[in-house]
Amino acid sequence: MKKQINVVGAVIVKDGMILCAQRGEGSSLGGMWEFPGGKIEPEETPRDALQREIDEELKCQVSVGEEVTTTPHEYDFGVVTLTTFYCELIEGTPELTEHAAVKWLAPDELGQLDWAPADIPAVDLIQEQRAA
Numbered sequence: 001m002k003k004q005i006n007v008v009g010a011v012i013v014k015d016g017m018i019l020c021a022q023r024g025e026g027s028s029l030g031g032m033w034e035f036p037g038g039k040i041e042p043e044e045t046p047r048d049a050l051q052r053e054i055d056e057e058l059k060c061q062v063s064v065g066e067e068v069t070t071t072p073h074e075y076d077f078g079v080v081t082l083t084t085f086y087c088e089l090i091e092g093t094p095e096l097t098e099h100a101a102v103k104w105l106a107p108d109e110l111g112q113l114d115w116a117p118a119d120i121p122a123v124d125l126i127q128e129q130r131a132a
């Protein structure tokens with residue numbers, strides 16, 4: 001059986017715009033766009049994992065709201081099950097530590113980016129749910 005990887009991603013919304021983050025060139029899926037976050041550690045809830053990852057990667061604090069969706073995607077290195085949550089910034093501003101870049105885009109602009117394949121169902125849903 002392929003390696004199962006459980007990942008959480010933050011859909012951070014501010015003034016109707018969504019934070020998109022570009023993976024660093026050195027990592028898996030380098031250069032592709034994602035929702036910042038990472039792997040859920042054993043004994044961590046998805047929401048706790050997301051708060052920890054955002055604190056570590058973006059040096060800011062979010063409150064984690066409603067789930068967008070949970071979908072599996074099979075890569076050559078394993079199956080990533082990605083759970084995304086809408087989030088709000090409650091302290092600080094996102095800083096680049098691991099990512100190559102971040103962008104704030106309107107929902108109808110999300111399709112311009114080269115998203116990690118696992119993110120496509122979430123991106124589609126966000127566009128439907130938040131269409132202007």
Ligand SMILES: Nc1nc2c([nH]c(=O)n2[C@H]2C[C@H](O)[C@@H](COP(=O)(O)OP(=O)(O)OP(=O)(O)O)O2)c(=O)[nH]1
Nearest residue numbers: 007009027028034035036037038039080116118119
């Ligand atoms: N954080 C995040 N990871 C995603 C998304 N979509 C997607 O396919 N992934 C993949 C990339 C990684 O293989 C894995 C998440 O691991 P991670 O964010 O902790 O990445 P990492 O730096 O530990 O990964 P690695 O290069 O060490 O393999 O899920 C997403 O929207 N957010």
